Amino acid sequence: MRTKTNKYLRQEMTAWFMSAPALIILLLFMIVPLLMSVYFSFTNRMLIMPPHLSTKFLGLENYRRILEQNDFFIALMNTLKFALVVVPVQTTLALLLALLINSKLRFIYFFRTVFFSPVVITMVVVSIIWSLLLAPGPEGFINSFLSHITFGAFEPKAWLFDKHSSLYAIMMFSIWQGVGFQMIIFLAGLQYISKDLYEASGLDGASKIQQFFYVTLPQLRNTSVFIMITTTIFAFKLFTQVLVLTNGGPQDSTLTLVYLLYSEGFTKMKIGYSSAIGVLFFLIVLLISIVQMKLTKVNREG
Template sequence: MSPAAILLLVFLIVPFLMAFGLAFTDQRLIPNPNLSTQFVGFRNFVRMFQNETFRRGLLNNFIFTAVVVPVQTGLALLLAILVNQKIRLSNVFRATYFSPVVVTMTVVAVVWFFLYNPGEGTINAFIQAISFGRLGPYDWLNDPKLAFPAIMVLSIWQGVGFQMVIYLAGLQEIPLEVYEASSIDGANKIQQFFYVTLPMLRNTTIFVVIATTILAFKLFVQVDIMTRGGPQDATMTTMLHVINEGFRNLRVGYAAAVTVVFFLIVLGVSLLQRFFLEEERTV
């Protein structure tokens, strides 16, 4: 068996099968010696779909993915094109845009928590300054209408550098001769972008979109640190629901059921994305 197959078996297949088995039991994180683990059939799955918190978290995951993936992908491509230009200090700009990626999300979330502070936060101060006091201050993380968009802005800012580097590598693989030939044929910069750059970045875009989608569905750290899923479950996510049920409420069996369903959903979305993107490429 190859090393790749061993890693896949140990870190993906075996954990999934274990979670699948636990999903049909009432297993708790701290077992009760006087109460053995019981097989409960599909009870955990029925409770899961009847649970309003789970449904809200899953909906938030899809909303987050639908907003963050296209915005982050578009910004990453724009930044990659900008830093790919032969200008002075281009390496400085590349390092600056990529620097948030190397900072742990925990640190980023804490910093942005203070930036969003309604009393002394820099963001509110900036909004009030440019509006001459007519706008703000806003309680970003305690307002049900603002909390989730605030999390989205943080996430886009933190992750866009990762996609930018991937796009930058793709741009640098495009031969200059292709652009020179298109210029001879009379193509301007905009036409070169749509008919040369984008088609030759198709494989890169497929990877970026699928990777960003998977990362978006894993939304947890920033929500757990900044809002704990509140206010009124406005920022609840499936991963946070799993952690709350499995480790804070000790209901491992139920958490395993949520994990199994969520894994299958993310897998299905990723496969559909790949299918449609591949179909578009062959057209």
């Protein structure tokens, strides 16, 4: 009995030893910064404290100021709008592309590379490229293309300089850049599905469409939940595109929560205030993730 206990103890110690590097990194770069943000959110902390000021406890003052100003709610609505469009569209396109490249087509590995290649390009480079494509006036590629296919009926737009189109333009190339990541995950899920299920349903007379709805989608349920949650988190982290292209404009039409946090903390140097925004942002994303998991759990049980 003692030998078995010692064996299990050694195994447990080995597991903790092997996990220690990852746990230390998690502690130093995630848990500690989160706790520091919570602490600073209750203070008047500045990025560079003036000599005549010291860090003071303000209680809920920073949170009260956030709720009294419109910037936070504008950023929240823009972020929600971005997520509500990008998440379902990107997920649907990823599934369709995964179905396409999972079939036996010629040059299928070439298409897999083409569809996935935008993912490996950094968002800064993607934003610069699309700023050229979305350039205002007839010299912009997209304006020129739309003008040609409509035989001059389309009037060139200033996509990134119009408050009505700037956020949708960012949505468009964000979907293009990120869809390959979800596609690869869906592809892995598709290849995990047993072919026996398709053969059995085919013998029962199921069509391709019926197989998709009654075999493919149910088998991809866990994969879809993972993709929906991760895509939602990525959508709420919208920042690089805004920083490179619009700086939150025009007229706050592309102002997002992460950009507002960055602006308050590193441009205006109000670390306490930006930490409060960060805490609220964390709670919002956590709440949405929990709701998504609860809803998908209910659907699975139903």
